[in-house]
Amino acid sequence: MKVLPFKIPKPENNALIYQEDIEVVFYDKLHQHDEIQISYIKKGKGTLLVGDKVSSYSENDIFIIGSNLPHAFKSDKNTNETSKMLSLFFTEASFGDAFFKLNELTEIKHFLSKTLPGLEIKTNKKNIIKNFLKLKDASKLERFILFLKILKVFSKAKSTPLSTFVYHKKYSDIEGKRMRDVFDFTLENAYQKITLDDVASVANMTKNAFCKYFKKRTNKTFGSFLIELRIENACKLLNTDKDLSINEIAFKSGFNNISNFNRQFKMLKHMSPNTFRKTTL
Numbered sequence: 001m002k003v004l005p006f007k008i009p010k011p012e013n014n015a016l017i018y019q020e021d022i023e024v025v026f027y028d029k030l031h032q033h034d035e036i037q038i039s040y041i042k043k044g045k046g047t048l049l050v051g052d053k054v055s056s057y058s059e060n061d062i063f064i065i066g067s068n069l070p071h072a073f074k075s076d077k078n079t080n081e082t083s084k085m086l087s088l089f090f091t092e093a094s095f096g097d098a099f100f101k102l103n104e105l106t107e108i109k110h111f112l113s114k115t116l117p118g119l120e121i122k123t124n125k126k127n128i129i130k131n132f133l134k135l136k137d138a139s140k141l142e143r144f145i146l147f148l149k150i151l152k153v154f155s156k157a158k159s160t161p162l163s164t165f166v167y168h169k170k171y172s173d174i175e176g177k178r179m180r181d182v183f184d185f186t187l188e189n190a191y192q193k194i195t196l197d198d199v200a201s202v203a204n205m206t207k208n209a210f211c212k213y214f215k216k217r218t219n220k221t222f223g224s225f226l227i228e229l230r231i232e233n234a235c236k237l238l239n240t241d242k243d244l245s246i247n248e249i250a251f252k253s254g255f256n257n258i259s260n261f262n263r264q265f266k267m268l269k270h271m272s273p274n275t276f277r278k279t280t281l
Contacts, residue, residue, distance in 0.1 A: 016094065018136070024075070027073070029184070030179055033068070038063070039085050040132045045059065047074040050163045061120065064118060066118050071118070088150075107152070108151045117164065117165075123157045127153050131150050182203050182214070192254060237253065
């Protein structure tokens with residue numbers, strides 16, 4: 001199986017692909033595919049990496065991953081609970097090149113044009129989830145009708161982008177493995193000291209070459225990406241463990257200076273860690 005580009009298993013003659021992922025951890029390798037992906041997290045939580053951004057996912061979240069947008073769902077490993085994600089895969093040409101150009105589908109076409117950086121749906125989620133739960137037992141025709149209903153609700157819902165920068169070139173297999181290895185290493189070791197020498201070695205590049213390589217493909221420095229990942233990990237601890245002090249959370253997230261942690265947290269989340277905890281617990 002190629003990691004990048006990733007091929008979605010497709011039953012013969014099926015234009016719309018429905019998939020259920022029921023695992024302790026989801027497939028967590030950085031990958032991209034031609035298909036637009038719509039995913040409903042029925043159960044589970046973890047870290048979501050999309051394009052140049054790191055965020056979190058949890059139960060009842062709904063995401064749209066744009067075509068060829070690199071992404072990975074990293075399930076939290078400190079749980080024995082099974083994670084469950086329901087997904088639909090399709091391309092804008094799945095139903096014929098002219099399908100989404102029909103006047104009757106103008107609203108949906110306009111919505112699809114906004115999916116390239118990925119989106120998280122914020123409103124109308126009950127209606128979307130209700131239709132998602134009908135997909136498994138639906139006939140192919142019923143599933144297609146439900147798909148259009150879901151897209152119609154999406155077009156009216158409020159959403160937020162999942163990434164801010166899209167690298168428009170498809171990754172080669174070699175590039176894909178390199179980026180996957182870099183992200184895997186960073187996600188696994190974010191809580192401890194990571195030097196440029198360390199990550200450049202993982203990429204099998206010199207420090208200078210790696211810095212240019214990473215910046216070109218994510219529009220940010222590796223240091224900025226690492227800080228974002230650590231702050232996101234801190235947010236999870238602030239959400240779930242009220243017994244840990246702010247200082248303990250800072251150190252568990254990879255910061256060795258509490259002042260720097262507070263400054264970086266406020267810069268990214270626009271509030272202090274203490275205020276964040278009060279608003280989420």
